[in-house]
Amino acid sequence: MACDHRVVAAGDTHRVDALLRRVPARAWQWVSAGRGAKGHRYYDWAFIRLDDGDPSPGGQGQRWLLVRRNRRTRELAFYHCWTPHPVALATLVRVAGRRWTIEERFQTGKGLVGLDQHQVRRWRSWDRWTTLAMVAHAFLVVLAATYRTRHPPPAGLISLTCNEIQHLLAALLARPASDLGHRLRWSLWRRRHQARARTCHYRRQAAWQP
Numbered sequence: 001m002a003c004d005h006r007v008v009a010a011g012d013t014h015r016v017d018a019l020l021r022r023v024p025a026r027a028w029q030w031v032s033a034g035r036g037a038k039g040h041r042y043y044d045w046a047f048i049r050l051d052d053g054d055p056s057p058g059g060q061g062q063r064w065l066l067v068r069r070n071r072r073t074r075e076l077a078f079y080h081c082w083t084p085h086p087v088a089l090a091t092l093v094r095v096a097g098r099r100w101t102i103e104e105r106f107q108t109g110k111g112l113v114g115l116d117q118h119q120v121r122r123w124r125s126w127d128r129w130t131t132l133a134m135v136a137h138a139f140l141v142v143l144a145a146t147y148r149t150r151h152p153p154p155a156g157l158i159s160l161t162c163n164e165i166q167h168l169l170a171a172l173l174a175r176p177a178s179d180l181g182h183r184l185r186w187s188l189w190r191r192r193h194q195a196r197a198r199t200c201h202y203r204r205q206a207a208w209q210p
Contacts, residue, residue, distance in 0.1 A: 001078040007065060008051045016065055016078045019048050028069065031090055033097030037198060039205035041100065044069040045093050047081070060084060066092050109137045112166045140165050157188070158195045 003017040023046045032040035050063040066079040079096050109115035113136040118129040140162040148159040164187060171183045 001080055003076065003078065005078065005080075007063075007080065009048065009065070011051065016067075017076070019065060020067065020076075022048060023067070029089055030071075031093045033068075033093050034100060036100070038201040040202075041097060042071075042205075044071055045089060047089055047092060062086060064092065066096060068096070105137075108140075108162055109133060112140060112162060113137045137162075153191075153195075156192060156195055158191050158198065160191075164191060 001016060003015065005016050006013050007016055007019075008014075009019060027046045028044045029046070030042055031045050032042050034041050046067045046069075048065040048067070050065055061082055061084050064081040064083065066081050068077040068079070069075070079092075081092055081095075083092075106115070110117075113133045115130065115133040115137070118126055120126045143165050144160055144162050147165075151159075153159040167190075168183070168187060172180060
């Protein structure tokens, strides 16, 4: 939501960034929006109750303005939320954090299966290309999830990811190579290196947490 978006609060219409004056300093809470490759996504969060969308006595649900603030850059982000009943701030933050998962799926879809590589000329060709790319991406996701469930990775090694499966399929099937053992050992090295990097990121984050 843009900072100049207008919402109804206290019977009047306000810009969302103007409503920050109503947030006391003690209202901000440091909450994680989810785990990432480099640690938890910690931000300062606050929320403001907005007027209900249905002003009738029997109106259901509540609307909230959720505000995210970066501690270092002070950059702000705004979310317009609706809940059927009152919820904790951590619940709103957890739902807002799902946006990263969606964006990551778009990125992997573009990088691994060419979701954005079609030159659109007609809707039918675009629809076929997009459907094929989404099916290919779903195939990678199912393979990664199935392997993670059936073969939990040992300590010091991350599980197979969509990226790693795509590398292996390209090396073993699309471009068959005679040195299959070398390719598999190279895959293990990448997964071990990623596990070490992730562990270091989380340790560094834990060291400077207040």
